[in-house]
Amino acid sequence: MSIKRSLTKVHVIAGFFVAMLALVAFSSPVQAQDIPSDEASIAAGKSLFGANCAQCHKLDQKYTGPALRGVTGRRELPWIKSFIKNSSKLIATDADAKALFQEYGGTVMPPHEFLADEEIMQLLAYIENGDKGGDKADADGAATDGGAAQSGDSSMPSEYLTVILVVLVVVLLLILIVLGLIISVLTKFLNDKKDLDEDEKEYINQKTDLKKVFKSEGFILIVTAIVVALIAKTAIDGLYSIGIQQGYAPAQPIAFSHQLHAGQYGIDCQYCHTGVEIGKSANIPSANICMNCHQHIKNVGGAEGFSPEIKKIYDAVENNEPIEWVRIHNLPDLAYFNHSQHVKVGGVECQTCHGQIQEMEVVAQHSPLTMGWCIDCHRTTDVNTAGNAYYDNLVKLHGDGNAMKVADIGGLECAKCHY
Amino acid sequence: MNIGNMRSITKYTLLLSTLGLAALTSCSADGDNPGVEYAPQMYHSIAYEPLSQTRDKEAGKWLSNREDGLGEFYNSNDNNPHGMNMREPAPNTVQRTANGYLPYRIPMDSLEYAARVVKSPIEPTEQVLAEGMKLYTSYCAPCHGDAGDGNGSVGQVIGGVANFKGGAYINITEGHIFHVITQGKGRMGAHGSQITPENRWKIVHYVKQLQTK
Numbered sequence: 001m002s003i004k005r006s007l008t009k010v011h012v013i014a015g016f017f018v019a020m021l022a023l024v025a026f027s028s029p030v031q032a033q034d035i036p037s038d039e040a041s042i043a044a045g046k047s048l049f050g051a052n053c054a055q056c057h058k059l060d061q062k063y064t065g066p067a068l069r070g071v072t073g074r075r076e077l078p079w080i081k082s083f084i085k086n087s088s089k090l091i092a093t094d095a096d097a098k099a100l101f102q103e104y105g106g107t108v109m110p111p112h113e114f115l116a117d118e119e120i121m122q123l124l125a126y127i128e129n130g131d132k133g134g135d136k137a138d139a140d141g142a143a144t145d146g147g148a149a150q151s152g153d154s155s156m157p158s159e160y161l162t163v164i165l166v167v168l169v170v171v172l173l174l175i176l177i178v179l180g181l182i183i184s185v186l187t188k189f190l191n192d193k194k195d196l197d198e199d200e201k202e203y204i205n206q207k208t209d210l211k212k213v214f215k216s217e218g219f220i221l222i223v224t225a226i227v228v229a230l231i232a233k234t235a236i237d238g239l240y241s242i243g244i245q246q247g248y249a250p251a252q253p254i255a256f257s258h259q260l261h262a263g264q265y266g267i268d269c270q271y272c273h274t275g276v277e278i279g280k281s282a283n284i285p286s287a288n289i290c291m292n293c294h295q296h297i298k299n300v301g302g303a304e305g306f307s308p309e310i311k312k313i314y315d316a317v318e319n320n321e322p323i324e325w326v327r328i329h330n331l332p333d334l335a336y337f338n339h340s341q342h343v344k345v346g347g348v349e350c351q352t353c354h355g356q357i358q359e360m361e362v363v364a365q366h367s368p369l370t371m372g373w374c375i376d377c378h379r380t381t382d383v384n385t386a387g388n389a390y391y392d393n394l395v396k397l398h399g400d401g402n403a404m405k406v407a408d409i410g411g412l413e414c415a416k417c418h419y
Numbered sequence: 420m421n422i423g424n425m426r427s428i429t430k431y432t433l434l435l436s437t438l439g440l441a442a443l444t445s446c447s448a449d450g451d452n453p454g455v456e457y458a459p460q461m462y463h464s465i466a467y468e469p470l471s472q473t474r475d476k477e478a479g480k481w482l483s484n485r486e487d488g489l490g491e492f493y494n495s496n497d498n499n500p501h502g503m504n505m506r507e508p509a510p511n512t513v514q515r516t517a518n519g520y521l522p523y524r525i526p527m528d529s530l531e532y533a534a535r536v537v538k539s540p541i542e543p544t545e546q547v548l549a550e551g552m553k554l555y556t557s558y559c560a561p562c563h564g565d566a567g568d569g570n571g572s573v574g575q576v577i578g579g580v581a582n583f584k585g586g587a588y589i590n591i592t593e594g595h596i597f598h599v600i601t602q603g604k605g606r607m608g609a610h611g612s613q614i615t616p617e618n619r620w621k622i623v624h625y626v627k628q629l630q631t632k
Contacts, residue, residue, distance in 0.1 A: 052585040055569040056578060064579035064606065107579060107605060110587040241447035243457035248448035265572045268557035274613045281470050292608035296577045322501055327471045330453070333464040365448070 035072060036125045045126025048119055052112060059131060065104055068127045081120055086111040249364035250326040254312050260300075263358035269350045277344040280337070284325050287316045328365050335371070335417050346406075347384055352377075378411035463492045467504040474502050520616040527602040527609070530595065537594030541617065543624035551625025554618050558610060559626075567629040579606045583630050596623045 036042075049057075056064035071080060075096075082090045083097060087109040090097040101108075115123070190196065190204045213219055261267050270276055275283030290313045299307045316323050331337050342348045351357065355366025367373055382403040385391035395404060410416055448454035456462050459479065464471070472495050479491030495502040508514065513522060518540075525533045541547060556565065562574035567583035574580035581588050600619050603609035614622070 051568075051582055052587060055574075055580050055582050055585075110581075110605075112587055114586040238446050242455050245448040245453050248450075248453045250451045250453070265561060265576075267561045267573065270557040271561065271613070278615070284470060286612070288608070289613060292610065293573060293577060295608060296606060302576070322503060324472070330462060330471070332462045333468075334461050 034077060034121070035128055036121060037129050038125075041122045041125040042130045043126075044119075045122035045124070046130050048115070048123050049126050049130075052115070053123070056107075056109070059127060064107060065109065066100070070128070072124055072128055080124070081117065083109075084115060084120055084123075085113050244368045244370060245328075245330060245365050246368045247364055248328055249362050250328065251362070252325055253323055254325075255309050255362075257361050258357050258363055259359055259361050269357070276339045276350075278340055280339060282339045287313050287323065291317060328363060329369065331369055336419065337417070346381075348381075374417070375412060378406040381406045383409060460491060464494060467496055468494055469505050472502065472504055516615075518617060523601050523611065523616065525598060525602075527604075530598055530602075530604065533598035534592045534595035537597055539593050539597070539620050539623060541620050541624075543628070547621050547624055548628055550618075551621035551623075551628075554614070554622050555625045555629075558614055559622065562607075566632075567626065577606060581607075583626060589630055593620075593623045593627060596626055 053068075057066070057068050059067065059069045061067050075083075079090070079094070079096075087097065087101070088111070091101045092098075187204055191201075196204075261272075262269065269282075272285035272289055273282040274285070274289075275281050294310055294313055298310055299305055300310075312323070315321075342353075343350070353367050355364075357363060383391070383406055385395055385404065391404075398404070398408070405411070446455040460482065463473070463479065473490075473492045474495045475490065476493050477490045478493055480489075483489065483491040485491065485493075494504065496504050499506055520540075525537070560571055562571045562577060562580045563569055563583065564571040564574065569580040569582035569585075571580065583589070597619055598604075599607065600614065600622060601609060601611040601616075611619075
């Protein structure tokens with residue numbers, strides 16, 4: 001009896017919960033059965049989402065716009081539809097929409113009036129049912145990709161070289177120890193022999209006299225020669241480095257990393273150095289160019305808060321003050337150099353003269369910028385005359401089948417650079 | 420010559436050469452030290468030099484023979500704000516360019532008007548499209564991606580980057596694209612100062628081509 005009674009009780013309670021659940025489900029803004037959950041709809045929704053929404057929205061994470069999963073639980077279906085189709089219209093009339101618009105920094109969502117009702121339902125199907133945990137998997141994938149790419153960069157040969165050197169040193173030390181042991185064993189063995197005369201005994205037990213070695217003429221001669229050679233080499237190297245700023249890597253007012261911007265994010269040099277194809281100087285970007293991205297990026301590596309280095313750009317813009325970068329490449333005033341002539345006309349890569357800038361945390365002067373360095377390049381670089389009809393005849397008449405070098409078209413004339 | 424004498428000579432030579440070496444090693448550039456300049460007067464421009472500025476009036480006074488009594492290396496224009504050697508264009512003047520482009524004056528919020536009225540002065544020839552692709556790769560691809568689908572490496576950090584092939588953008592006019600490049604829109608900054616009008620049109624033609632792919 002009592003078992004039966006308690007069973008009915010359980011049934012009643014369970015029934016109550018089912019009823020409650022149903023009530024909750026039915027009272028939520030969108031009825032669950034409205035949203036299709038078949039695979040075909042989800043797949044169609046996914047491609048729509050990728051083409052139209054993914055730039056600003058993620059399913060489970062806040063991005064430029066809010067995380068979308070669960071939106072059908074938060075809003076009525078007509079509200080969602082009119083927001084997707086033309087958010088500006090809804091924002092003008094609806095308080096909820098206006099609050100949401102302001103919460104996300106007043107970024108306008110473009111109208112999507114081209115989406116049919118059916119397509120919006122497919123979108124919602126994907127938003128509610130698709131790729132559960134997908135965002136995270138994507139992020140993880142990207143992270144491991146980046147890691148792999150970075151570890152791939154490390155140079156293996158130099159590591160091998162160090163290992164080989166260490167092994168060699170260890171082996172040599174072992175040989176030395178073994179030799180020492182052999183000597184001591186042999187000395188002991190000979191000393192134990194009875195039939196040795198005095199001379200032989202003295203020979204066996206002789207000690208190496210270090211003082212004598214140091215004072216020997218041969219030793220002094222060798223040491224002096226080495227010291228003089230070293231001094232001469234350092235002196236000549238030092239003299240040659242006068243007037244050459246190769247390796248100059250001054251601290252800049254903002255700790256800007258080319259490795260991050262040009263390397264990791266692959267931003268082209270020209271994006272910031274806009275003068276390189278049209279003028280003498282490549283130009284240092286003005287703060288408004290920094291702000292194209294940094295109005296949104298306020299800290300490094302997605303961290304919260306305001307990086308003090310990035311804040312310096314904001315200060316410069318607010319106070320209308322230039323950022324006083326330290327010039328690294330100082331060509332003497334007596335030589336003329338034009339960037340556009342080399343980059344636009346000659347098609348020379350930035351890295352040819354500036355080194356692997358995209359790997360530099362702090363930029364250092366890569367090339368010596370001496371006249372010999374310029375001339376060397378002018379002597380060995382082929383002029384790219386392809387597609388320039390002016391040169392066709394010139395190459396035919398003057399060249400013996402070989403491409404013309406820069407030197408052949410006046411690359412060594414004094415007045416090209418000195419005037 | 421006796422040995423003592425020779426010893427002292429060796430000692431002095433060694434001392435002198437060590438001192439000399441110490442002096443020489445500080446000649447080469449490293450870190451914040453630009454190294455020793457040979458004939459510094461040949462390095463430092465007397466005329467105003469863009470992108471380099473020395474505001475210290477005493478710099479290089481030890482070899483100066485300037486008439487104004489300032490240091491030899493002083494290179495800064497006191498007539499300009501912050502002593503800059505470059506000047507901003509005079510207000511209310513118009514830059515004259517070889518192709519006759521006048522400054523773009525349609526304000527940022529008049530996108531719909533610009534989309535209707537602004538028309539390209541250049542034809543999308545093969546060469547224009549090739550140059551457009553190069554420019555697109557430099558100026559647009561970091562955010563909008565090589566294929567124009569809005570997933571460039573920088574774009575993923577910034578977020579909210581337009582997918583040119585998405586329904587909201589597939590039918591935009593050339594005037595719309597030109598206006599947005601010049602003045603910016605939404606989260607995108609104005610790129611008018613970085614890209615010449617002619618190059619902007621090349622990019623526009625390339626983007627229109629990209630949308631059909």
